[in-house]
Amino acid sequence: MSGSKSLPTAVEALDDKAKEHKQAQNTKYHVSVARSNISEINSEFDELATRLxxxxxxxxxxxxxxxxxxxxxxxxAVQAIENATGVTQDDLLENVQSDDVGENEVETHLKQIRSAKKQVKSVIQTIENQLESERSAWTTKVEAAEELQKILGGQNADFSRTLNHMHSLLTRELMDTSGSASNFVSEWENATSDWEKHQSLQSFDDFQEKHDLSDDTIEDVKTLSKSQKLTLADVSMETLEEMKRVDEFESAVELSL
Structure with missing residues (x-):
């Protein structure tokens, strides 16, 4: 009799063991899946960190x-990053093991990270466009100054070095995110400080204004600087007089009879 009474108990105990085993297997499975998903999350985080x-x-x-x-x-974008980084790997694993998390939590977290990446990318593209505009404007200025320096025979060595430095910063370093932003800022501040010290050499207009030169004189100087010949008949006396009183033209312009 006692044996017949113990049978249901034994069956119940066996059922409990089976449930525990199944639950353990399910937990291991979910943890395994979670670890795989966390690996994917880490990869997404790496990309997000790079963009950041x-x-x-x-x-x-x-x-x-x-x-x-x-x-x-x-x-x-910053708020999206904070939201995406609010859940840690340990949190995800702990929630899976305690069954406090739905199956979609990891996927939800992935979506948050990808959304943050998308927003950061959009901000970066906007700032890149702004920087490209700055680069274009400054490149135009530097090239104008370089043209004037060529006409003057590169007489101002300090300013020539400044122009070379600015050209390098604009073409090589400005958009290179592997470099140091603070270093670029410091280098650019030094370069623009030197640039401002040579205002009359920044363009033909500045040079013309400083020396009170006529448009005809500037055009004749440009022509001569390109190794094109001018006869005395092509050059007015006013132009010759203006050229004579500008020291920079002594070695830059050569007239022969």
């Missing part, structure tokens, strides 16, 4: 080197 470093570089250069303003959507 790029954003920090571009924002610093735009604001501190060129006095620009980052787009208003930068704040939204």
């Amino acid at each position: 470093r790029d954003l920090k570089y571009y924002k610093t250069v735009l604001e501190e080197a060129f006095g620009g303003s980052a787009p208003t959507m930068t704040a939204g």
Whole structure:
């Protein structure tokens, strides 16, 4: 009799063991899946971290080197990053093991990270466009100054070095996010400081204004600088007089009878 009474108990105990085993298997399975998903999350985080470093570089250069303003959507991108990084790997694993999490939590977290990446990318593209505009404007200025330096025979060595430095910063270093933003800002500030010391050499207009030269004289100087010949009949006495009183033209312009 006692044996017949113990049978249901034994069956119940066996059922409990089976449930525990099944639950353990399910937990191991979910943990395994979670670890796989976490690996994917880590990969997404790596990409997000790279974009975040790029954003920090571009924002610093735009604001501190060129006095620009980052787009208003930068704040939204930062908030998205904070939301995406609010859950840790340990949190996810612990929730899976305690069965406090739905199956979609990891996927939801992945979506948050990808959304943050998308927003950061959008901000970066906007700032890149702003920096490209700055680069284009400054390149035009530097090239105009370089043309004037060629006409004057590169007489001002200090300014020639400044132009070479600015050209290098604009073409090689400005958009290179692997470099240091603070270093670029410092280099650019030094270069533009030297640039401002040579205002009359920044363009033909500045040079013309400083020396009170006529348009005809400037055009004749440009022609002569390109190794094109001018006869005395092509040059007015006023132009010759203006050329004579500008020291920089002594070695830059040569007239022969």
